[in-house]
Amino acid sequence: MTKAGLFLTFEGIDGSGKSTQARILADRLRAQGHEVVLTREPGGSPGAEEIRSLVLEGDPERWSAETEILLFTAARRDHLERTIEPALAAGKVVICDRFADSTRMYQGLSRGDLRSLVDQLHSLMIGREPDMTLLIDMDPETGLSRAKGRQGTEERFEDFGPELQTKMRAGFLALADEFSGRFRIVDGNRDMDSVARNVTEVVQAALR
Numbered sequence: 001m002t003k004a005g006l007f008l009t010f011e012g013i014d015g016s017g018k019s020t021q022a023r024i025l026a027d028r029l030r031a032q033g034h035e036v037v038l039t040r041e042p043g044g045s046p047g048a049e050e051i052r053s054l055v056l057e058g059d060p061e062r063w064s065a066e067t068e069i070l071l072f073t074a075a076r077r078d079h080l081e082r083t084i085e086p087a088l089a090a091g092k093v094v095i096c097d098r099f100a101d102s103t104r105m106y107q108g109l110s111r112g113d114l115r116s117l118v119d120q121l122h123s124l125m126i127g128r129e130p131d132m133t134l135l136i137d138m139d140p141e142t143g144l145s146r147a148k149g150r151q152g153t154e155e156r157f158e159d160f161g162p163e164l165q166t167k168m169r170a171g172f173l174a175l176a177d178e179f180s181g182r183f184r185i186v187d188g189n190r191d192m193d194s195v196a197r198n199v200t201e202v203v204q205a206a207l208r
Contacts, residue, residue, distance in 0.1 A: 004088055004089070004091070005087060005088035005089070005090065005091050005092050005093060005094060006088075006093045006094070006131050006132075006206065006207065007084065007088055007094045007096070007128075007130045007131045007132075008025075008093065008094065008095045008096070008130060008131065008132050008133075008134065008203065008206075009095075009096045009097075009098065009099040009101070009130040009132075009133045009134070010022045010095070010096070010097050010098070010133075010134050010136060011098060011099070011101045011102060011133055011134070011135050011136070011172060011175075012135055012136035012137065012138060012143075012172065012188065013138055013140060013143045013144075013165050013168045013169050013172065014143055014144065014165060014168075015138065015142070015143035015144055015145065015146030016136040016137070016138035016143050016188045017136055017138065017146070017188050017192065017195060018097060018098075018134075018136045018188075019040070019097050020192060021134070021136060021186075021192075021195060021196060021199050022038060022040075022095050022096075022097045023038065024192075024196045024199070025095060025196070025199055025200060025203060026038040026095050028196075028200055029093055029095075029203070029207075034092075034093050034207075035090070035091070035092040035093065036092060036093045036094075036095060037083065037084075037087040037092050037093070037094045037095070038095050038097075039079070039083055039084070039094065039095070039096050039097070040096065040097040040098065041072075041075065041076060041079060041096060041097065041098040041099055041102065042055055042056070042071075042072055042075040042076070042079075042098075043075070043079070044079040044083045044084070044096070045078050045079045045081075045082040045083045046082075047075070047078040047082075048075035048076070048078045048079045051071055051072075051074060051075040051078075052075065054071060055068060055071050055072065055075075065107050065110070065111040065112055065114055066114065066117070068106075068107045069103065069107045069108075069114065069117060069118055069121060070121075072103045072107060073103070073121045073122070073125055073126070076099070076100065076103075076125075076126055077125050077126065080126060080128075084096070093207075096130070099130055099133075100118075100122050100126060100129070101133060101172070101175055101179075103118050103122075104118050104119070104122075104171075104175060105168050105171045105172060105175065106168065109167065109168070109171045110164055110167065110168070129179070129182060130182060131182065131206070132182050132183075132184060132202075132203070132206055133176075133179070133182050133183050133184070134183075134184050134186055134199060134202065134203075135172055135173075135175075135176050135183055135184070135185045135186065136186050136188040136195065137169070137172070137173065137185050137186065137187055137188055137189075138169070138188040138189060139189055140162060140165035140166045140168075140169050141162060141165075142189070143165055143169075143188075144162050144165045173185070184202045186198050186199055186202070
């Protein structure tokens with residue numbers, strides 16, 4: 001691990017198991033003696049957590065895509081300043097459940113072609129990418145079934161239906177090709193332990 005720490009992100013469609021895999025990885029790295037910060041987006045800092053409830057709860061059409069982009073970028077900026085950058089500067093491993101790639105997909109692709117706007121704001125206000133992104137690739141129907149089965153309140157994007165999940169999966173795979181230097185694709189259509197072993201192997205190679 002470098003002095004500047006290691007910034008890992010997990011991406012994938014809803015219900016892909018990425019949040020579970022992020023937690024498992026954090027526990028395994030801590031057991032090996034690494035200092036780890038496990039965080040999430042939107043959220044990860046007090047201000048960003050307040051914005052999280054605004055964007056993940058309520059009617060699917062609550063916000064326009066453009067407004068969502070601004071809200072997610074504001075949350076990410078606060079998260080970066082208060083949580084991510086201080087941890088990396090201290091040499092810690094930061095594991096984040098979603099980051100800018102999710103905004104490129106969910107806001108940049110889901111309701112129009114707004115990717116260029118997402119990228120402009122990212123360049124202006126965020127200005128950094130993860131060191132490595134683990135994409136947990138999952139069958140869209142299976143993922144949506146899992147996500148809806150949680151019966152939580154943060155289901156605004158799941159409520160857009162299976163068509164969005166199919167579109168998002170294709171988009172994430174295209175993004176992995178675009179940013180092939182930092183993306184690692186992990187097959188999520190397996191039992192949790194098999195996926196976790198795969199994830200650990202990939203990250204251990206990066207730490208070495």
